């Protein structure tokens with residue numbers, strides 16, 4: 001208690017104790033009635049049995065609790081030695097799989113027409129390339145280019161790739177962008193299910209009766225060659241060859257010269273504009289070198305003409321040098337045996353045509 005003003009301070013001297021007295025032993029022992037047992041031997045035996053049962057029930061109850069704790073521990077954290085996954089890791093993976101499978105649908109609906117169903121490229125650059133996926137197509141780069149549009153890649157204000165993020169007026173919200181990136185970065189280590197975009201049910205392949213699957217593009221074990229230069233910041237720089245003689249590319253003779261060097265022979269005319277060739281068919285004489293006069297009318301966009309056996313997807317026979325527009329170059333093409341060939345732009349697999357050598 002605190003002292004209050006206007007009052008006498010309280011007395012706080014020790015209160016004197018009563019002198020200690022010896023207490024009679026009676027106080028500490030049970031009364032005589034309690035010390036008398038009226039148990040028959042049967043009752044005594046029953047009590048013994050009951051207490052043993054009770055102990056056993058108690059033991060069982062404790063055992064159940066202990067077992068539950070142990071089982072729950074491993075359920076939550078996974079069995080040792082990686083026998084089962086921890087619950088959290090399994091949940092995270094399930095969410096990742098869902099994101100990749102949704103991202104696949106978003107890619108096929110929005111991106112495949114320019115970048116190819118498997119990211120092989122077309123009007124837009126290829127996306128399934130390991131050297132690109134290793135670092136160039138990292139998460140934050142993908143996020144930026146989808147938010148800013150194709151100009152983010154090389155600073156080309158006329159880029160054909162629109163803005164995708166709705167933060168900049170595009171059609172995809174942040175969740176769709178996240179799922180799209182999960183798909184673009186998915187590894188090729190596991191199969192994912194192709195799902196119906198509306199119901200998200202697995203799509204059954206009518207031919208096999210089994211669900212259709214796909215795998216991611218990225219090989220997580222891929223490493224660049226020792227001493228390799230990183231993928232250039234602007235994808236077009238992959239195709240602009242160094243000023244030194246371009247004879248390095250194996251199997252091809254990229255004979256490109258501004259002035260026609262060969263004597264007047266057959267010169268085929270072809271040009272490219274808006275990521276398309278202007279002709280679908282070229283004819284050349286068999287077993288005779290000829291020239292291709294190629295005009296690239298797409299400012300700042302790399303194109304070339306390459307000749308492939310049989311069709312544009314066949315093995316490459318000859319490759320013309322890749323160069324940015326707007327420019328005209330004359331390629332010297334070596335003699336080819338008669339037959340049907342495909343021609344294609346190495347950068348844009350959707351730019352194709354037929355070359356008939358006769």
Ligand code: HEC
Nearest residue numbers: 110111114123124125150151153154156159160161164235
């Ligand atoms: C109209 C065709 C078109 C569509 C549709 C399109 N793109 Fe592109 N994309 C391009 C072009 C063209 C470029 C090259 C940009 C430039 O340099 O101008 C490009 C560049 C890119 C790049 C950068 C590639 C690199 O190597 O740096 C990524 C990533 C990309 N697109 C992803 C996508 C995704 C994801 C979608 C679907 C949401 C998509 N694109 C839809 C045409 C398209």
Ligand SMILES: [Cu+2]
Nearest residue numbers: 303345347348
């Ligand atoms: Cu091209």
